[in-house]
Amino acid sequence: GDSVTQMEGPVTLSEEAFLTINCTYTATGYPSLFWYVQYPGEGLQLLLKATKADDKGSNKGFEATYRKETTSFHLEKGSVQVSDSAVYFCALTLSGTYKYIFGTGTRLKVLA
Amino acid sequence: DVKVTQSSRYLVKRTGEKVFLECVQDMDHENMFWYRQDPGLGLRLIYFSYDVKMKEKGDIPEGYSVSREKKERFSLILESASTNQTSMYLCASSSSLYEQFFGPGTRLTVL
Numbered sequence: 001g002d003s004v005t006q007m008e009g010p011v012t013l014s015e016e017a018f019l020t021i022n023c024t025y026t027a028t029g030y031p032s033l034f035w036y037v038q039y040p041g042e043g044l045q046l047l048l049k050a051t052k053a054d055d056k057g058s059n060k061g062f063e064a065t066y067r068k069e070t071t072s073f074h075l076e077k078g079s080v081q082v083s084d085s086a087v088y089f090c091a092l093t094l095s096g097t098y099k100y101i102f103g104t105g106t107r108l109k110v111l112a
Numbered sequence: 113d114v115k116v117t118q119s120s121r122y123l124v125k126r127t128g129e130k131v132f133l134e135c136v137q138d139m140d141h142e143n144m145f146w147y148r149q150d151p152g153l154g155l156r157l158i159y160f161s162y163d164v165k166m167k168e169k170g171d172i173p174e175g176y177s178v179s180r181e182k183k184e185r186f187s188l189i190l191e192s193a194s195t196n197q198t199s200m201y202l203c204a205s206s207s208s209l210y211e212q213f214f215g216p217g218t219r220l221t222v223l
Contacts, residue, residue, distance in 0.1 A: 100206075
């Protein structure tokens with residue numbers, strides 16, 4: 001079935017380090033892909049999205065490229081800040097369905 | 113600014129009580145969703161609704177029911193709360209094929 005797999009956390013980095021959080025997916029059709037962020041005590045917020053192959057989503061210094069050949073949508077940021085500490089979720093949705101499929105989330109902790 | 117609101121941020125109930133969690137969105141979205149979030153399990157879909165009075169079971173509907181009498185409001189009902197329903201409950205809404213917008217969540221504790 002359709003699924004999203006994320007790297008397990010927690011990921012601990014020093015401020016200004018480079019971030020990569022891996023996400024791969026399995027889907028029967030052509031999904032739209034999303035990264036959501038959840039700050040402590042809050043709901044999820046959309047961070048970025050891509051709706052077709054080779055699209056790059058970007059926001060707040062984060063980027064992810066929709067790679068159909070490797071079925072991946074890895075999240076990257078060149079220089080993380082303490083304020084980026086949160087849980088990050090990769091997700092997909094398929095045309096013609098109402099369902100969204102989420103990964104289990106990756107906790108990021110950035111140390112000053 | 114788009115908004116999804118949930119009736120409570122924190123709730124404590126006793127085993128066997130009937131519990132209502134309410135969600136309201138102001139974006140005129142057709143679709144609304146209820147998830148529960150547990151450590152290590154991510155988000156699991158309980159129910160969703162694609163129109164007023166329409167509902168579909170998600171992955172874990174047992175022990176829950178829902179109501180959608182108006183487009184902007186989607187309620188989750190725990191008919192008889194149990195301790196294994198202690199969790200974070202997240203409501204979301206979307207227009208078809210686009211991203212979901214989430215509420216702040218309700219942390220429910222069942223004693």
